[in-house]
Amino acid sequence: MKLIVPIKMVPNPTLPVRISRDATKPPKPDLKNIPLVINPFDETALEEAVLLREAQIASQVTVVCIGPDSWEAEMRTALALGADRAVRIPCDFQVSPLSVAQCIKAFSILEAAQLIICGRQGVDADRGSVGPMVAALLGWGQATFVSQLKITDKTATVQREVDGGIHDLTIPLPAVITTDLRLNTPRYASLPNIMLARRKPLEKLAAQELGVELAADIEVIQFLAPPPRPPVTRINSVAELKTILSQKGYLS
Amino acid sequence: MKILLIIGDRLGEYDPLTANGVTAGLHFGDVTLLAAGPNNQKKAEQAATIKGVSEILLASHPALQKPGVENLALQINKLTPSFDIIMAVTSTFGSDLIPRVAALANCSPITGVSAISKNHALTRPINAGAVLAQSALPKTPVFLTIRPTAFPAACKTATTNAKITVIDQAYESNLSQHTTYRPSANIRPDPVAAKVVVAGGGGLQAGGSFELVEKLADRLDAAVGASRTAVDMGLASNDLQIGQTGRSIAPDLYIGLGISGAIQHLAGIKDARMIVSINSDPNAPLHGAADYALTADIFSAVPELLKK
Ligand SMILES: Cc1cc2nc3c(=O)[nH]c(=O)nc-3n(C[C@H](O)[C@H](O)[C@H](O)COP(=O)(O)OP(=O)(O)OC[C@H]3O[C@@H](n4cnc5c(N)ncnc54)[C@H](O)[C@@H]3O)c2cc1C
Ligand SMILES: Nc1ncnc2c1ncn2[C@@H]1O[C@H](COP(=O)(O)O)[C@@H](O)[C@H]1O
Numbered sequence: 038m039k040l041i042v043p044i045k046m047v048p049n050p051t052l053p054v055r056i057s058r059d060a061t062k063p064p065k066p067d068l069k070n071i072p073l074v075i076n077p078f079d080e081t082a083l084e085e086a087v088l089l090r091e092a093q094i095a096s097q098v099t100v101v102c103i104g105p106d107s108w109e110a111e112m113r114t115a116l117a118l119g120a121d122r123a124v125r126i127p128c129d130f131q132v133s134p135l136s137v138a139q140c141i142k143a144f145s146i147l148e149a150a151q152l153i154i155c156g157r158q159g160v161d162a163d164r165g166s167v168g169p170m171v172a173a174l175l176g177w178g179q180a181t182f183v184s185q186l187k188i189t190d191k192t193a194t195v196q197r198e199v200d201g202g203i204h205d206l207t208i209p210l211p212a213v214i215t216t217d218l219r220l221n222t223p224r225y226a227s228l229p230n231i232m233l234a235r236r237k238p239l240e241k242l243a244a245q246e247l248g249v250e251l252a253a254d255i256e257v258i259q260f261l262a263p264p265p266r267p268p269v270t271r272i273n274s275v276a277e278l279k280t281i282l283s284q285k286g287y288l289s
Numbered sequence: 290m291k292i293l294l295i296i297g298d299r300l301g302e303y304d305p306l307t308a309n310g311v312t313a314g315l316h317f318g319d320v321t322l323l324a325a326g327p328n329n330q331k332k333a334e335q336a337a338t339i340k341g342v343s344e345i346l347l348a349s350h351p352a353l354q355k356p357g358v359e360n361l362a363l364q365i366n367k368l369t370p371s372f373d374i375i376m377a378v379t380s381t382f383g384s385d386l387i388p389r390v391a392a393l394a395n396c397s398p399i400t401g402v403s404a405i406s407k408n409h410a411l412t413r414p415i416n417a418g419a420v421l422a423q424s425a426l427p428k429t430p431v432f433l434t435i436r437p438t439a440f441p442a443a444c445k446t447a448t449t450n451a452k453i454t455v456i457d458q459a460y461e462s463n464l465s466q467h468t469t470y471r472p473s474a475n476i477r478p479d480p481v482a483a484k485v486v487v488a489g490g491g492g493l494q495a496g497g498s499f500e501l502v503e504k505l506a507d508r509l510d511a512a513v514g515a516s517r518t519a520v521d522m523g524l525a526s527n528d529l530q531i532g533q534t535g536r537s538i539a540p541d542l543y544i545g546l547g548i549s550g551a552i553q554h555l556a557g558i559k560d561a562r563m564i565v566s567i568n569s570d571p572n573a574p575l576h577g578a579a580d581y582a583l584t585a586d587i588f589s590a591v592p593e594l595l596k597k
Contacts, residue, residue: 053552
């Protein structure tokens, strides 16, 4: 069974994004000094796919991305983390989620994939749209926010993390899964694997070859900083906190 | 404009956050609700008394009784031509459904909308809430999920004028097969709708339980929330996770106990009116983001706070 893991690169989420305050230009998120990393949920997706291959349930794991040249370094990281192949569909502008989903759909058909494991959301724009969109375009079943996955005989049995509790679901393959962080703990790339990955090819495939015309994302007309919060008041004792909470009517 | 809001489903039951969705929908025009899936009749009854709802479509075909999203998406796709905006609340239900419905109509959805301006421009937080991005409303049909904390719940009325229309066509795909729901053990209010939330983090580990958080929550009539670390440690159930990948909350008062205040956690509490942090580390980032910061050991501070 062939597996596809769509991955995207995002500004390292442990670093704060600030909004530029150059008075001569409209404000914009300042991402200059923030290195790109594989979207954390996609690392989880890749780990799950590699585990399935190691368990001999999957035969091949291919990561695919629709993105610019600057993503190539992290495509190598994906190879070092265990992907068999890395394919990039070049695109150097902010692409629409629909175009991304159309590319992944066409690529999955081309590869005769049986399972697509996406991240539940990109932590750059926090959309969470591509997974279910790919499932819709392919007419496949979907299981989102998955924190446990078992594949047996053409069926995926999953545990989904949903509001109010856990949803246990079984879906026939082929299907699309989106990952929650609790699905697994991604491994680190070992030095030998990093060295090996340097020699593996990075494949390129034009969107046109997949019959997809890449469309731009909806235009942002304005970036804003969230409203500032008042400065912090340091309090020195529990008694002081009690007084504050009582005065505001929370504690009697 | 004609708006179709899908009534929210939570473990097969009516999601009360639907009322917040109505408030958002009324920014655009006339709101019709769709009651589908398990318990749809009951969902329709519960939603019928939300002020501002003009009509409820009751989709009763047995194919929709299964909680899988695939049949529901096909059903909504057939209704799409009659509406300008198809929307749901940003819940795990809405986030699962709306992108699927949008793709069936060859559109990109806009998820997690936090503000709708007078000219219908849409704002959504990006980069864990560090930035707000505003776009013009695209050409219709438009597919949205809206953050429930950004729009107050619409009032309930004593009597209802909403017209209930039964639609019984359905489109069967037979894809996902439901097995079971396991509700979390949380008996307290939903943190998303609560006025006060007491949240616990990794600092609770030494106690081995969430008891301290629960006791303070009970004293303050509050909901309980958790950081990802607390959920990962098994101290709290997954649906209590607050943050970028958990739920976003906007209570009047949030108290964080033993929570460091990582960017991903702060993303979920930015809209709290008042933030209190109790942490033994004076440099915890949550102390920096709080209105009131108390540097103290929670295992002594909270019992003292509880003392009458
Ligand atoms: C893609 C991604 C998504 C994420 N999404 C979320 C999310 O939605 N929500 C979320 O919360 N996190 C999320 N995280 C995780 C986040 O980055 C942090 O790791 C997490 O929030 C830390 O939780 P914590 O502050 O409870 O734990 P820790 O970082 O372990 O902090 C524990 C705190 O408790 C304090 N403490 C310890 N003992 C005591 C004591 N006795 N008394 C007082 N204070 C004490 C410590 O000083 C420390 O500040 C995400 C991470 C990633 C990569
Ligand atoms: N440009 C892209 N290339 C490949 N995969 C993507 C891309 N954008 C999104 N994805 C996949 O879709 C998931 C959800 O992304 P998003 O809908 O952008 O939040 C990601 O975790 C990836 O698995």
